[in-house]
Structure formats: C-alpha cells, structure tokens
Amino acid sequence: MPNLSRFSLAVAVIAVVFAAHAVADRPNVIVIMSDDQGGGDYGFVGNEVIRTPQLDAMHARSGYLSNFYVSPVCAPTRASLMTGRYNYRTRCVDTYVGRAMMDTDEITMAELLRDAGYRTGIYGKWHMGDNYPLRAMDQGFQDSLVHRGGGIGQPSDPIGAEGKYTDPTLFKNGEEVQMKGYCTDIYFDAAMDFIGESVKQDQSFFTYIATNAPHGPFDDVPPELYEEYREVDFTPILVNKIALKRRDQEFDKLARIAAMITNIDQNVGRLFQKLDDLDISENTIVIYLNDNGPNSNRFVGDMRGMKTHVDDGGIRSPLLFHWPAKVAADRTSAEFCAHIDILPTILDACDVDVPADHLIDGRSFLPLLTEVDPPWPTRQVAFQSHRGDVPQLYNHFAFHEDHWKLVHPSGFGKEQIDGPPRFQLYDLSQDPRQENDLADSKPELTQRLVKAYEAWFADVSSTRPENYAPPRIVIGTDHEPESVLTRQDWRHAKGKPWAAGSNGFWLLQNPKAGDYTIEVILAAGDHPAGRATVKAGGTSATIPIAADQQRGHTTTIQLGEGELKLQVDVDFGGQTQGPHQVILTRN
Incomplete structure (x- = not known):
C-alpha cells in the first residue's frame, strides 16, 4: 500500500510537470x-x-x-x-x-x-x-x-x-x-x-x-x-x-x-x-x-x-x-x-x-x-455587407466556391436593391480582374451557386430569434456607473445618421429602477437657446439648453427596471434634432 501511494504521488508529480511543460510550450x-x-x-x-x-x-x-x-x-x-x-x-x-x-x-x-x-x-x-x-x-x-x-x-x-x-x-x-x-x-x-x-x-x-x-x-x-x-x-x-x-x-x-x-x-x-x-x-x-x-x-x-x-x-x-x-x-x-x-x-x-x-x-x-499537401476540401464562403438595420437577400454579396465567384455588387450604401438581381459569375483562376462575366454562358452553375447562397443567407439569418435586433446597452452597473451614449450606437431615426439635424434613440437595459442624472451634450459650435425633452420608458423630463453652451445641460430622471428606449429631442425654435452625446449616471 505505501508503495502504491508513492507510485500515485510520482504519477501525479509527472502529470503536473508534463502539464507545466505543455503550458510553457x-x-x-x-x-x-x-x-x-x-x-x-x-x-x-x-x-x-x-x-x-x-x-x-x-x-x-x-x-x-x-x-x-x-x-x-x-x-x-x-x-x-x-x-x-x-x-x-x-x-x-x-x-x-x-x-x-x-x-x-x-x-x-x-x-x-x-x-x-x-x-x-x-x-x-x-x-x-x-x-x-x-x-x-x-x-x-x-x-x-x-x-x-x-x-x-x-x-x-x-x-x-x-x-x-x-x-x-x-x-x-x-x-x-x-x-x-x-x-x-x-x-x-x-x-x-x-x-x-x-x-x-x-x-x-x-x-x-x-x-x-x-x-x-x-x-x-x-x-x-x-x-x-x-x-x-x-x-x-x-x-x-x-x-x-x-x-x-x-x-x-x-x-x-x-x-x-x-x-x-x-x-x-x-x-x-x-x-x-x-x-x-x-x-x-x-x-x-x-x-x-x-x-x-x-x-x-x-x-x-x-x-x-x-x-x-x-x-x-x-x-x-x-x-x-x-x-x-x-x-x-x-x-x-x-x-x-x-x-x-x-x-x-x-x-x-x-x-x-x-x-x-x-x-x-x-x-x-x-503539412505537405494536406487535404483542403472544396468549400463555399459568403461575404455580404450593406447599410440598413436588416440584411436583405441578394443585396451586395459575393459567394465563392474555390475559384468560382458569384457576385451581385448592388452597392454598399443601398439598403434595398433596385429591381430583380443581376448576378455575375467569374472564374478567378482565369479572370482575377472580373472582366469576363460567365453568368449567361454557365446558367446551371450560376443557379446552383445562387441556391447555395440563398441557403447560406437563410441559415445565418436564423441563428437566434430576432436575429438582427441590436444588443442593448446595460446601464447603472458597477461595471460602468457612467454610460456615455453616442451616435455610434444609437438607432437612427431622422436625417442623415451623423448630420447636424439628425436624431436617434438608444436601446437600454436597466437592471434596477432608480434615479439617474442625465447630461445632454451638444456638438461644438454656436447654437441658440432651446430645450431638450428626454423620454424613456414612459418617463419624460425637460432640460433648458443655454445658447452656445456645449455641456452642463442636466436633470434627474427616474428610470424603471427592464428594457428602455431613450430618446432626446433638442428643440431650437421649432427645429428639432438629436444631441451629440448623452451621459447617464446612476444616483
């Protein structure tokens, strides 16, 4: 029995040493x-x-x-x-x-x-x-x-x-x-x-x-x-x-x-x-x-x-x-x-x-x-990105199967495509500059790749419920007691997203109801006096806006527990726009 214990201890020591070497390597x-x-x-x-x-x-x-x-x-x-x-x-x-x-x-x-x-x-x-x-x-x-x-x-x-x-x-x-x-x-x-x-x-x-x-x-x-x-x-x-x-x-x-x-x-x-x-x-x-x-x-x-x-x-x-x-x-x-x-x-x-x-x-x-000549099976890989809250089928995508490229370059800035898609097909092994469109001369291959792209789009779009709904910013926690909300992560609602007269809102999650200090920050530059109306979860508050003052526009607002939509409308004599940034601090 003592020998077995010493053996077990030796095995344990060897295992620890081996693991240490594995980590070091x-x-x-x-x-x-x-x-x-x-x-x-x-x-x-x-x-x-x-x-x-x-x-x-x-x-x-x-x-x-x-x-x-x-x-x-x-x-x-x-x-x-x-x-x-x-x-x-x-x-x-x-x-x-x-x-x-x-x-x-x-x-x-x-x-x-x-x-x-x-x-x-x-x-x-x-x-x-x-x-x-x-x-x-x-x-x-x-x-x-x-x-x-x-x-x-x-x-x-x-x-x-x-x-x-x-x-x-x-x-x-x-x-x-x-x-x-x-x-x-x-x-x-x-x-x-x-x-x-x-x-x-x-x-x-x-x-x-x-x-x-x-x-x-x-x-x-x-x-x-x-x-x-x-x-x-x-x-x-x-x-x-x-x-x-x-x-x-x-x-x-x-x-x-x-x-x-x-x-x-x-x-x-x-x-x-x-x-x-x-x-x-x-x-x-x-x-x-x-x-x-x-x-x-x-x-x-x-x-x-x-x-x-x-x-x-x-x-x-x-x-x-x-x-x-x-x-x-x-x-x-x-x-x-x-x-x-x-x-x-x-x-x-x-x-x-x-x-x-x-x-x-x-x-x-x-x-x-x-490795020398490792197996690398044929694969299909897709690339698609364009403006808009929800991706659209066929809008601005490329679908690759080895040297074959199916592409519909409808334009990154378009949220929707105009009319039916016009697919292009290229053999990149012969035509890397994409100058010879083969879609009409190879209709069966084109349609096979279109179907494969459609299956890919359906798959990635169903990863989770409400697949393209944005995540929510969680406010009022010890991880981030002061939340600086900017136009980067707001949901755009009016005008060009970052233009002076635009507006939007933030989707928030509040773990616990409570009072918050809210500061409305305007873009640098001259502006008249006005007022800001803050709306969140059925609660609203009004903040006076001093002329030509970028910061310091504050009030206290009570925010309920759960999911909230926070919107700030800054009114300058009937012209309404969004803030530059908003700071929320739990009291």
Whole structure:
C-alpha cells in the first residue's frame, strides 16, 4: 500500500510537470490588423510606391496565404475574426448607428484563450460596442487601451479630444486617459509593455493590435513621413486617371495614407525587435492582415475594387503567419481562406478546444502551413455587407466556391436593391480582374451557386430569434456607473445618421429602477437657446439648453427596471434634432 501511494504521488508529480511543460510550450499569439489598408499596399505584392520594408521582411520569413478574404467593411471583419463565425450570426451587420454592436452571447477568441490560461490584451480599435457589456474589456480582454466607435474623428470621440491621432484621449480598461504621442505608436508601445509583463509573469499571452490607421481623417499623420511622401509621384498606384486640377489633392491624400502605412510598418519592426530582445520570437505567432479593401481607388494587384466593394479588390488581404517554431520561412498557400478561419487556426495552434455545442463557420488553415499537401476540401464562403438595420437577400454579396465567384455588387450604401438581381459569375483562376462575366454562358452553375447562397443567407439569418435586433446597452452597473451614449450606437431615426439635424434613440437595459442624472451634450459650435425633452420608458423630463453652451445641460430622471428606449429631442425654435452625446449616471 505505501508503495502504491508513492507510485500515485510520482504519477501525479509527472502529470503536473508534463502539464507545466505543455503550458510553457504553447505559442504566444499576436494579431495585427490595420484599418483601410488595402491588399495592394505592400511592397511584397508589387506596390512600388508605399514603403513597407518591415512587412516585406516579415513576408520573407513567414507563412503566407495569398488567397485570403475579409469583409468589405471593418466591423463585420472584426466580428468574424473574433468569433470564427459569419458576422450575420453575431448581430454585427454594419459599421455604425447600433448595427456594429456584437451580441454578448458570442464567444470571442479572447474569452477562449483567457479561459485556457492566456493573458489577453487589445490595443487600438474594437468597434463592436462602446458600453457595458459590449466593450472589449467585457468580452475577454483583461487589458485594453482603445478608442471608441469606428475610429478617431467620429461622434464617439471624447469631448475636447475630437479627431486627435496625436496625443489622443483613449480608454484604458474603461477609464478615459490622455495619451502622449501618435496613436499607432501608442498602441504598439502599450502592446509591448503588456508582452513584457506577460513574459515577466511567465505567462502565455494573446495580444490584439488593431490600428485605426490608415483610416481617415487624414489631417493628423506622422509629419516626417508625410513630408517625405509629399515629394512622391503616386501615378503608378492610381487606378483611374484623374483631372490635373484634382491631381495635387489626390496625391496629398495618398501621401497621408502612405505615411500612416509606413508608420505601421516601422512599428511592426519595433515589435519584432522586442520579441527578439525577450527571446520569445521562435514560439510567438504573429499574424498580419488588413480589414478590408483600400480607402481610395488605388493599386490592388491584379484585381478590381476598393473598400465597401464585394469585388475581390474590396475583400482581399494578404495573411502573414510568422511562427518560426512550426512554420517554415516563405511557406505559401493559395488555397481559399477567410477571416472566419483565424480563430479556429489560432485555437488549433494553441491546443484550445471550442465548446462542443458551439458552431464555428471557419476551419483551421494551420495544416496548409505546416503539412505537405494536406487535404483542403472544396468549400463555399459568403461575404455580404450593406447599410440598413436588416440584411436583405441578394443585396451586395459575393459567394465563392474555390475559384468560382458569384457576385451581385448592388452597392454598399443601398439598403434595398433596385429591381430583380443581376448576378455575375467569374472564374478567378482565369479572370482575377472580373472582366469576363460567365453568368449567361454557365446558367446551371450560376443557379446552383445562387441556391447555395440563398441557403447560406437563410441559415445565418436564423441563428437566434430576432436575429438582427441590436444588443442593448446595460446601464447603472458597477461595471460602468457612467454610460456615455453616442451616435455610434444609437438607432437612427431622422436625417442623415451623423448630420447636424439628425436624431436617434438608444436601446437600454436597466437592471434596477432608480434615479439617474442625465447630461445632454451638444456638438461644438454656436447654437441658440432651446430645450431638450428626454423620454424613456414612459418617463419624460425637460432640460433648458443655454445658447452656445456645449455641456452642463442636466436633470434627474427616474428610470424603471427592464428594457428602455431613450430618446432626446433638442428643440431650437421649432427645429428639432438629436444631441451629440448623452451621459447617464446612476444616483
């Protein structure tokens, strides 16, 4: 019996040691995603103007997916990346006015890795909800330094810090903080501090660096790089000829975009140096991609299209996968892969299981980079995004089956399509620029793919009851005692969503009835005296609005328990509009 006890103890010790080694052997993970950098904005894909020497070097020593797809706009890509699921399953269907909030029932990459023992941190852009329980810090990230909304320079900016890429006001684990430096540099600095602290704690980490560059506005860019690019001739990367009178304007915009991209590139170099200094480069996965096509009609290789387009130039990105411990340098695959594949690939590499009853739409592409001739069955993948509260069948979609592309490019800005759909069919293996429409000459193939798309649309649209109803902001909790409500997450009701005379409302959940202080904030600038009427759950209150005063318009209002619709109508002499922001604080 004593011998058996000693044997059992020895087995237990061996098991603990083995588990410790297994944890220690797990790779660290860094995902870097730029915002509005197109698939052609890299030297290694043939761009001769925009300088990306660090990414070119990363490409030379990394695995590379040359046939990788994303969504045509940013928030849908982010939802798919974080969940491994089509964004239409997640309630994140657009980029603003409450349509970019992701359902909190979704299981994120950060939650899965955190629960597997990883430290998790996000730096930069989240874009799937600015209030509890939708924030990155509520969805698995233990450390976060982010901006609000879809980018700096939008109505979600903190008051007094609008549009500041240099010395921005960001949010550190929910708290507003004034930062020093250029935003992209700040994100990488914070990420490297997080990585260094993780190594010090001998803990594996997942770091998500999501820059808001090179997204506009373009007036605040790295000055030295901008001055260098002002002397550059951008003609080689222009897709269309432009009138001479517009040439200087377009070149200046491209100089600003290029400066932001090269600044990101420089930070990628700094990051790899940090990994080398910490002696963790060998077993750290570093992934680099962009979130959609370019934010101007510029070089996209042998494709056509730009941001918001479902043509290939609007939904393609290089995917660099740097993992020296397992992936040989310059290992390339041209198999069809997409954003929904990143989560299962990372979990595969980290030996983390997905809950058995949880649906993942993607598949791990790790075998493509680590095995010789791995099986890769034919697959069908869909991409669809357009304006509107509810996605519409056939509206602005692309449906891929390997090299076949069925597309209906009806326009991202249209909530409804005009008339019956006119499908296009392309063989991308022969026609990457999509110049030879085969829909009429291959009617059986076209109809088969249309039926498959219809089945996909029906499936993703029935993921949950009221599939496209937006999540609600939960107010009055210790997680977020003060809720700043902005036009980013309101439901649009009148006028152009972010225009001066527009209005909207917020859908809220109040866990407990009680009194709240409400402050109505107006956009900066002159305005006459007026009054604001606050309506919520059968309760209303009126607040005097002082002329030319942006803040300080407050009152106390009692809000009942449960679901609420909060609307504020600001009346200036019979002209009614919505507020710029509203702050709710539980008393």
